[in-house]
Amino acid sequence: MYRQEEPEVNLEKIFSRFKSIFGRFGGSGKGIGPVVILVIIGVAVAVWAASGVFTVNPGEEAALKRFGAYSDTKGPGLQWWWPGPIGARDVVRVDEVRRLELGIRGDTPVLSESLMITGDPDENGRPGEAPNIVDVQLLVQYDIKNLKNYLYKVVSPEGATLKDATETSLRQVIGSRPIDDSLTDKKEQVQFDTKKKLQDILDDYQSGINVREVKLLNVFAPEQVKDAFDDVVRAKEDKAKIINLADAYKEDVLPRARGDAAKALQDAEGFRQQKIAIATGEAERFLAIQREYVKSRDITRKRLYLEAMEEILPGISKILGDPGEIIIMAPSKDRSNIVPVPVQGGNE
Template sequence: MFEPGGSRQQPEIKVEEIINKIGAGIGRVAQRFGGGGMKIIGLGAILLLTLLWLGTGVYTVGPRERAALQLFGAFQTIQGPGLHWYFPGPIGKKTIVDVMNTRSMELGFFTTATGTVTDQSEEALMITGDLNIVNVQMVVQYKIGDLEKYLFRVDDPGETLRDVQPGLPDGRTLKDATEASLRQVVGQRSIDDILVTRREEVESDTSIKLQEILDEYEAGLQILNVALQTVRPPDEVRAAFDDVVNARVDKESRINEANAYEQDRLPKAQGEARVIIQGAEAFKAEKVAIATGEADRFDSVLEEYNKSKEVTRQRLYLEAMEEILPGVRKFVLTEDANGNLLQFLPLTDDADVKVVEP
């Protein structure tokens, strides 16, 4: 609900009434002392009256307040907290306002003093960027940012519904600027952005636009916060929109479930992949080592073969026969035996190697 007020003016002294009372008193005294005493009493009365009048210029400004000073109706300066003196009325005028007070204004609805909420459809119904109609209710929180501009730059007609008196920008100026800002932001976005996905962006953009308009008007108001309240489609199509919202919620739920499944399965799959990769690398290293060893062995055999071809050929032949005929007792006959089988060379492990001479 809008919170009007927040300013107070120092009471003005009714000089004419005081003069009349003092004049009556002087008349009664003059009847006693005659004409000479009349002059002295008159001067004393004038001096006393002047001191009393000057004394009414003393005023105090609280820690949260500021005082706007006027001289013959023209604005002079802003006075901060403390005890001060300024020309009393009707020469000077002091308007003391609580500039730290956070005020609020409701758009699209109105809360009465008893707490009853009344919708204001003419303020709340707006057209979105995708040509849908949406009911938007919002609360604006603000405070006085520039007291001079707040008091003297805007002549507001006031607003009867929210009990705002004419003269200050808290009335129609603020309400119309807020409504214009919100309609512009809503008209640039889809209904989904306003209902669900980008409410914070709508609030931020509305606050920025509203502050720009108020600064252009020199209203002296500082926007503190813009908060969307109830945002809904019109009652005629609310059921259809509720179905869309429910479907969107289901979609988000399925997406979250899929993401959770992914987070569960992906590490396991990555671990299994690493195991397979490590096994393949080990197999590769083993095969490369074997192939390298066989190649080195071949090179060494080739080197020996080049040195003594017959001996190497005979050794390779014997090694091949031993590999081809495992577990068979084998005898090697030399050429010197001349066909005599009694001279032989046993090659098995279970017999001593002997060369039999004929």
């Protein structure tokens, strides 16, 4: 927004006052008159020069003109520039976010701006051969990036220029796409393409405007088929929702399944190592017994027999033996520890 300029010094009025004062001192004083005149002129010049001091607030810029022609741009701080009628200045807030609504004013639709033709393909896939009509309402947010261009290069940059450029950009984007892109899942791409095309046009115009955001407010299908299009939109939204739920379920199940699989592999590996160790130990034990057996066959055979009987007999209640042998038993109280000892020839 423009900031109201400080009042300029009216030199003609000052000079007329000088003349009236000079007339009073001119007839007497023996030389005092010229001195007074010079003092008054010096004071007037000082006041006029001091009126060129001004302040540029943060977020503002000042465009300076000398004799009506652009000269320079000043940023925030205390500045000085030629006062009028030599110089002039325009102080503008450049970081303010401004808005432009297309196709709507407040809550009132503007159909002359919002009705647009889409680029739907025909049955053979040729784009633009089966167009539809869509009602599009758009919001543009922008600020000033070049104050000189904004003020002096384009007539009404934030009025007709920006509005016409926005409408042209949106119509080109909508006209190059099928209607579903604007109604359903391609809105973000439509906004991006419109913003890029609008910025290119404004830069070609040297408007000094920076487009910050382009947002589709409302997009409506033609009234005759609005219900059918609404059903399509709801179906696509449901599809996207189901896909998102499926993805969430996948992201929840897959890590747990991978964890369970890794745990099963680790358990299997541990079980394998355990069995290998047991088998290796049994094999080593068997080899050790074999070596002892080779050294003393009878004693080793008898020891193996006794060890086997220690494991077998506690589970049985009857003992069968050779009548020609004496079987010595050493039962425990609960008869769970019976150790038969065969004695050859009736001797222990």
